[in-house]
Structure formats: structure tokens, C-alpha cells
Amino acid sequence: MTDSTKPRARAADKRRRLTTEAARVLYEQGVERTTLADIARAADVPVGNVYYYFKTKDELVLAALSEHSAHLDELTGRLDQLSDPRDRLKGLIEAWVAQREVAARYGCPTGTLAVELDKRADGxxxxxxxxxxxxxLEWAERQFRALDLPEPDDLAVTLVSSYQGMSLLANALRDPDIMARQGAHLLRWLDSLKVPDPAA
Structure with missing residues (x-):
């Protein structure tokens, strides 16, 4: 690495750390309770440097949302390696349930952020x-469509809203077992979905 590329690499690393920690801290503390100093401290970056990369907290919130989007892409990308769409959907549910302890403490990362941001005046x-x-929702709909199931968009809404509901309840009651039980219920529901017999 040349001397001229080292500063760029260090800057990219700082920005990456800030983005990663913004996603985590905003998730755990909420937007209103989080300061730029909190994120700088978590990322081990001097607070004055934060303004070089992000001028406002809103820019950090956008970066955190990009991080959530990247995590979703990474998860669905792995699941897309499975040949059976039903197995992909089951893998999604299993990934949700695997995060039940964190969900019981903080809720769904994107769902809780969406609810909090909706209450802000600027909208x-x-x-x-x-x-x-x-x-x-669109990814889930594609899986249901690949299974030739009727109304794949409604099935996707049922699946994702079930996740949001079980995350909310697990968080409100501080009970990760809700996620485990509801996840098992969703897996049985998936197995029960059959392509209608046109001859019937």
C-alpha cells in the first residue's frame, strides 16, 4: 500500500466503523437518546472526526438504515443459495428465531427504528x-410466488407481520421464548401451505 492510499484506507475504516456502530447504538438506545458522541465512542473515533463523515445525526440514521439493508441483502443472498423456496423461507424464520435474545431486549432492528422515526415531526x-x-416483503413474495401459491403478496405480509408481532411481544414482555414458539408455529404454517389442485 502506498503512502497516498493509507489515509484513504484509514478514512474508509473510520467511516465503516461509524456506520456499523451507528446501526448498533441507534438500535439499542433509540434515535432520540443517542448522541453523535455515543456513536463516536462506540466506534473509537474522536467525536470531532464524526462531522467529517456525517454532518448530522440524520445522516448517521441513514447510514444505519443502509447497514440494516446490507444485513438483509447478506441474509437473503445466503438463503437464495438454497434450491427450494420453502427452505429459503424456513431459513429466514430460523434466522429470526436465532436472534430472539437480542429481539427480546430491543425489538426488530428495522421495525423499531421505523416506528420511532414515524413519530418525528419532519417525517x-x-x-x-x-x-x-x-x-x-418483496423477497418473501418472490419465494411464495416460486412455490406457485395463490396471493403471494398477502402471504408475504402474513409472514413479515408475524415476525414484527412476535418481536414486539418478545421485547415488551422481555421473553425470547415467544420468538421460539411463534417461529415453530410459522414453520408449521409454511409446511401447511399447498398449491391448490385445479381439478378440485
């Missing part, structure tokens, strides 16, 4: 959070 960032959830 600009809530649409960005909705975009991440919409991408999940």
Missing part, C-alpha cells in the same frame, strides 16, 4: 426505514 426518514421492510 422524512420513516420512508427510508419502510423501504428496508418493503425489500423484505
Amino acid at each position: 422524512t426518514l420513516d420512508e427510508k426505514a419502510g423501504t428496508v421492510i418493503r425489500r423484505l
Whole structure:
């Protein structure tokens, strides 16, 4: 690495750390309770340097939403390696259940952020959070469509809203077992879905 590329690499590393920690800290503390100093401290970056990369907290919120989107893409990308769409959907549910301890403490990362942003007066960032959830819905719909099931868009809404509901309840009651039980219920529901017999 040349001397001229080292500063760029260090800058990229700082930005990456800030983005990663913004996603985590905003998720754990919420937007209103989080300061730029909190994120700088978590990323081990001097607070004055934060303004070089992100001028406002809203820019950090956008970066956090991009991080959530990247995590979703990474998860669905792995699941897309499975040949059976039903197995992909089951893998999604299993990934949700695997995060039950974290969900019981903080809720769904994107869902809680979307709800919090919706309550803000400016109303600009809530649409960005909705975009991440919409991408999940579209991915789930493609799986149901690949299974030739009727009304795949409604099935996707049922699946994702079930996840949001079980995350909310697990968080409200601080009970990760809710996620485990509801996840098992969703897996049985998936197995029960059959392509209608046209001759029937």
C-alpha cells in the first residue's frame, strides 16, 4: 500500500466503523437518546472526526438504515443459495428465531427504528426505514410466488407481520421464548401451505 492510499484506507475504516456502530447504538438506545458522541465512542473515533463523515445525526440514521439493508441483502443472498423456496423461507424464520435474545431486549432492528422515526415531526426518514421492510416483503413474495401459491403478496405480509408481532411481544414482555414458539408455529404454517389442485 502506498503512502497516498493509507489515509484513504484509514478514512474508509473510520467511516465503516461509524456506520456499523451507528446501526448498533441507534438500535439499542433509540434515535432520540443517542448522541453523535455515543456513536463516536462506540466506534473509537474522536467525536470531532464524526462531522467529517456525517454532518448530522440524520445522516448517521441513514447510514444505519443502509447497514440494516446490507444485513438483509447478506441474509437473503445466503438463503437464495438454497434450491427450494420453502427452505429459503424456513431459513429466514430460523434466522429470526436465532436472534430472539437480542429481539427480546430491543425489538426488530428495522421495525423499531421505523416506528420511532414515524413519530418525528419532519417525517422524512420513516420512508427510508419502510423501504428496508418493503425489500423484505418483496423477497418473501418472490419465494411464495416460486412455490406457485395463490396471493403471494398477502402471504408475504402474513409472514413479515408475524415476525414484527412476535418481536414486539418478545421485547415488551422481555421473553425470547415467544420468538421460539411463534417461529415453530410459522414453520408449521409454511409446511401447511399447498398449491391448490385445479381439478378440485
